[in-house]
Amino acid sequence: MSRPGPDFTLEGMRELLLRGGTPWRHPGPADVLVRDGTITAIAPRLTEPGAEVIDIAGRLVLPGLVEAHCHLDKTLYGREWEPHSAGDALADRITNERTRRGGLGLPDPDNAAALLERMVAYGTSHVRTHTDVYAGAGLDGVEAVQEAARRLDGRVTVEQVAFPQSGILRNPGTAELLAEALKSGVSTIGGIDPAGMDRDPVRHLDVVFGLAERFGAGIDIHLHDGGALGAFELELIIERTRATGLTGRVTVSHAYALGQIDAAHQDRLAAGLAEAGITVTTAAVFDFPVPPLKRLRAAGVTIACGHDDIRDLWSPYGSGDMLERAMHVAYRSAFRRDEDIEIALDAATHGGARALGLPAYGLAEGSPADLVVVTADTPAAAVVTRPPRDLVLKAGRVVARDGEPVR
Amino acid sequence: MSRPGPDFTLEGMRELLLRGGTPWRHPGPADVLVRDGTITAIAPRLTEPGAEVIDIAGRLVLPGLVEAHCHLDKTLYGREWEPHSAGDALADRITNERTRRGGLGLPDPDNAAALLERMVAYGTSHVRTHTDVYAGAGLDGVEAVQEAARRLDGRVTVEQVAFPQSGILRNPGTAELLAEALKSGVSTIGGIDPAGMDRDPVRHLDVVFGLAERFGAGIDIHLHDGGALGAFELELIIERTRATGLTGRVTVSHAYALGQIDAAHQDRLAAGLAEAGITVTTAAVFDFPVPPLKRLRAAGVTIACGHDDIRDLWSPYGSGDMLERAMHVAYRSAFRRDEDIEIALDAATHGGARALGLPAYGLAEGSPADLVVVTADTPAAAVVTRPPRDLVLKAGRVVARDGEPVR
Numbered sequence: 073m074s075r076p077g078p079d080f081t082l083e084g085m086r087e088l089l090l091r092g093g094t095p096w097r098h099p100g101p102a103d104v105l106v107r108d109g110t111i112t113a114i115a116p117r118l119t120e121p122g123a124e125v126i127d128i129a130g131r132l133v134l135p136g137l138v139e140a141h142c143h144l145d146k147t148l149y150g151r152e153w154e155p156h157s158a159g160d161a162l163a164d165r166i167t168n169e170r171t172r173r174g175g176l177g178l179p180d181p182d183n184a185a186a187l188l189e190r191m192v193a194y195g196t197s198h199v200r201t202h203t204d205v206y207a208g209a210g211l212d213g214v215e216a217v218q219e220a221a222r223r224l225d226g227r228v229t230v231e232q233v234a235f236p237q238s239g240i241l242r243n244p245g246t247a248e249l250l251a252e253a254l255k256s257g258v259s260t261i262g263g264i265d266p267a268g269m270d271r272d273p274v275r276h277l278d279v280v281f282g283l284a285e286r287f288g289a290g291i292d293i294h295l296h297d298g299g300a301l302g303a304f305e306l307e308l309i310i311e312r313t314r315a316t317g318l319t320g321r322v323t324v325s326h327a328y329a330l331g332q333i334d335a336a337h338q339d340r341l342a343a344g345l346a347e348a349g350i351t352v353t354t355a356a357v358f359d360f361p362v363p364p365l366k367r368l369r370a371a372g373v374t375i376a377c378g379h380d381d382i383r384d385l386w387s388p389y390g391s392g393d394m395l396e397r398a399m400h401v402a403y404r405s406a407f408r409r410d411e412d413i414e415i416a417l418d419a420a421t422h423g424g425a426r427a428l429g430l431p432a433y434g435l436a437e438g439s440p441a442d443l444v445v446v447t448a449d450t451p452a453a454a455v456v457t458r459p460p461r462d463l464v465l466k467a468g469r470v471v472a473r474d475g476e477p478v479r
Numbered sequence: 480m481s482r483p484g485p486d487f488t489l490e491g492m493r494e495l496l497l498r499g500g501t502p503w504r505h506p507g508p509a510d511v512l513v514r515d516g517t518i519t520a521i522a523p524r525l526t527e528p529g530a531e532v533i534d535i536a537g538r539l540v541l542p543g544l545v546e547a548h549c550h551l552d553k554t555l556y557g558r559e560w561e562p563h564s565a566g567d568a569l570a571d572r573i574t575n576e577r578t579r580r581g582g583l584g585l586p587d588p589d590n591a592a593a594l595l596e597r598m599v600a601y602g603t604s605h606v607r608t609h610t611d612v613y614a615g616a617g618l619d620g621v622e623a624v625q626e627a628a629r630r631l632d633g634r635v636t637v638e639q640v641a642f643p644q645s646g647i648l649r650n651p652g653t654a655e656l657l658a659e660a661l662k663s664g665v666s667t668i669g670g671i672d673p674a675g676m677d678r679d680p681v682r683h684l685d686v687v688f689g690l691a692e693r694f695g696a697g698i699d700i701h702l703h704d705g706g707a708l709g710a711f712e713l714e715l716i717i718e719r720t721r722a723t724g725l726t727g728r729v730t731v732s733h734a735y736a737l738g739q740i741d742a743a744h745q746d747r748l749a750a751g752l753a754e755a756g757i758t759v760t761t762a763a764v765f766d767f768p769v770p771p772l773k774r775l776r777a778a779g780v781t782i783a784c785g786h787d788d789i790r791d792l793w794s795p796y797g798s799g800d801m802l803e804r805a806m807h808v809a810y811r812s813a814f815r816r817d818e819d820i821e822i823a824l825d826a827a828t829h830g831g832a833r834a835l836g837l838p839a840y841g842l843a844e845g846s847p848a849d850l851v852v853v854t855a856d857t858p859a860a861a862v863v864t865r866p867p868r869d870l871v872l873k874a875g876r877v878v879a880r881d882g883e884p885v886r
Contacts, residue, residue, distance in 0.1 A: 152856055155817040157816075357810075359811050359812070362766070388860075389815075389863055391864075404766050406765040408563040408794060408795055409563045409565075413795075448560070449559055450562065452562065456795055
């Protein structure tokens with residue numbers, strides 16, 4: 073790839089012409105012209121005197137990757153290896169986090185910023201992160217993540233979800249803190265296992281949907297509850313979404329139950345999710361069930377994906393690379409054909425963008441110039457091989473090259 | 480890492496001193512002295528005048544990785560991306576392979592050699608590969624893999640299994656060809672789903688164990704049959720192993736059934752497998768069940784691992800990196816603690832070595848100097864982060880550096 077000379081910085085560029093790459097879902101090679109942070113033209117053999125030209129002949133161009141579910145406030149990313157210290161049960165991990173969080177200095181803006189910078193190097197342009205909000209800590213997490221995002225200085229966009237990790241009803245003061253977070257500018261309200269965690273699915277949803285309506289917030293509910301129980305909660309969420317007019321603003325993350333019920337039941341729920349405009353976000357972590365993505369997609373359900381935990385007290389795994397995460401999603405779904413693997417890539421791009429409500433996202437004229445250039449024969453090959461990102465643009469600015477962030 | 484100058488080649492070295500690394504399972508940093516392809520000393524602060532010194536201070540030293548289950552004869556590795564062309568069902572993949580194999584020029588020694596070279600760069604020193612043997616193709620596959628292995632010139636050791644991919648009983652002439660392969664020097668006989676594929680588990684095992692006894696061969700049976708059926712076949716294999724005196728020479732690959740039966744049944748089978756010295760090799764591919772590794776290990780069963788298919792007509796996935804494969808095994812097993820993740824690393828090293836019957840394998844005085852140096856805080860961190868291999872030795876020879884093969 074040709075590079076500007078050392079005394080020239082792309083940061084100051086107003087016009088950039090990416091020459092000869094193949095934008096995903098375009099019929100063939102096409103140049104991409106970027107002006108003032110926006111894609112102004114995609115067509116073969118563009119000319120634009122004065123534009124800086126970057127030769128990307130033979131490379132693949134993807135829209136900026138979208139991390140739709142992570143926990144920046146929990147990460148230890150960038151520290152020395154921290155061996156996992158909890159027992160095998162979920163309760164062990166919850167207790168362990170409560171016990172160790174303070175001693176480890178969490179939430180830590182340094183770690184969150186280090187992870188965000190790595191995400192940028194991997195081509196991620198938008199992140200939705202779930203920030204713990206619980207009585208005792210106030211809005212420390214929200215502020216730490218805001219601080220980390222500030223340090224990235226626009227190289228990645230960060231959306232926070234005020235997330236009641238330990239439940240709402242069982243922890244007095246949490247509902248008030250969630251309201252506080254939304255008042256302070258957090259745009260999305262989280263929920264977690266209305267039945268399994270909070271023991272009262274209807275009252276839990278009362279609080280979550282009530283806050284969403286009051287503050288005009290979106291919703292993202294972590295639903296690990298399995299089988300018939302989780303399926304029932306999905307029904308409640310569908311009904312509530314329709315009743316409150318929050319169509320298109322609700323996400324259910326994980327939704328393991330969708331992978332555990334029979335096909336007819338899956339189809340019924342898929343139709344309901346599609347009608348209510350509810351996104352399903354999957355992380356395909358560990359051995360947990362993955363929702364039936366092809367079936368959901370056929371019904372018109374938006375699918376997004378994310379890492380969930382990355383190097384934190386819940387999981388020592390995770391790289392921040394959304395092509396790798398798409399690989400896990402495709403792999404666990406037994407997707408082999410290119411067209412199927414692209415379902416996972418779509419979740420890591422367009423699906424995530426819909427979940428986050430990003431306007432004008434994509435490789436199209438008029439879209440923000442958030443894009444990634446990789447060396448791969450096909451989009452599916454990019455997911456399988458996850459090569460270093462040759463070039464990453466965020467709002468038209470070069471934010472990474474050859475796998476490393478550009479500051 | 481210090482490097483020899485450009486006019487100096489380590490290939491000719493008789494003595495090599497790796498200085499300051501931390502060998503896995505050693506109490507702390509220790510130097511490793513290599514002479515004539517063998518580890519002659521592991522201890523802190525060794526001196527050896529005349530030995531070439533390589534500074535690996537702060538790095539981790541692992542024994543050479545062992546790929547215990549792959550299919551070199553099927554791989555398209557090194558070619559342009561070949562989109563997967565089969566339907567979703569197993570029968571589709573079998574038919575698709577039969578139809579397309581010839582047109583793609585498989586088996587191809589170039590592809591097999593390209594993959595082996597990549598495996599060397601990833602630190603693999605021993606490979607067990609299952610080579611299709613079927614009427615009509617003769618021993619083409621065996622010869623292609625032999626040719627590929629020859630080209631690697633000792634940089635990796637390759638063991639072939641004569642593998643009846645499409646069954647034995649249902650394909651007349653296959654048993655004779657398997658015998659032919661064993662006569663020509665192939666050391667291990669394969670089997671596949673004695674019930675599900677060949678429709679007669681006892682007669683299938685008659686052939687496989689009969690050939691093993693006749694030629695003094697080891698056995699590696701691919702058992703995808705699930706639930707009670709697969710468990711029954713495991714019982715048959717255990718009984719047959721005991722009866723034939725092949726204790727310690729039999730492997731069952733995949734063994735999905737072990738992940739599908741209840742815990743008490745798992746324990747009974749684990750005890751039987753341990754007593755018969757039967758290795759369980761897992762690949763943790765796609766969404767297939769992974770055997771209960773901690774339970775098997777607690778019972779004393781040897782566990783090995785491998786990729787299964789790598790970039791072939793069965794699967795477009797796979798890199799050849801055994802640290803990545805160990806990650807998949809650990810991840811699907813929900814191993815989070817270092818000690819648990821090391822169970823997967825053990826499968827990719829010592830367990831594989833036991834399955835392959837490698838004498839004196841390991842990081843010990845008197846062992847062949849097959850080893851890998853990586854930058855990782857702990858062995859578990861090496862599995863999770865899979866950094867480029869800093870240095871790879873095979874029989875004392877430097878075969879890879881900084882992630883690239885050395886020829």
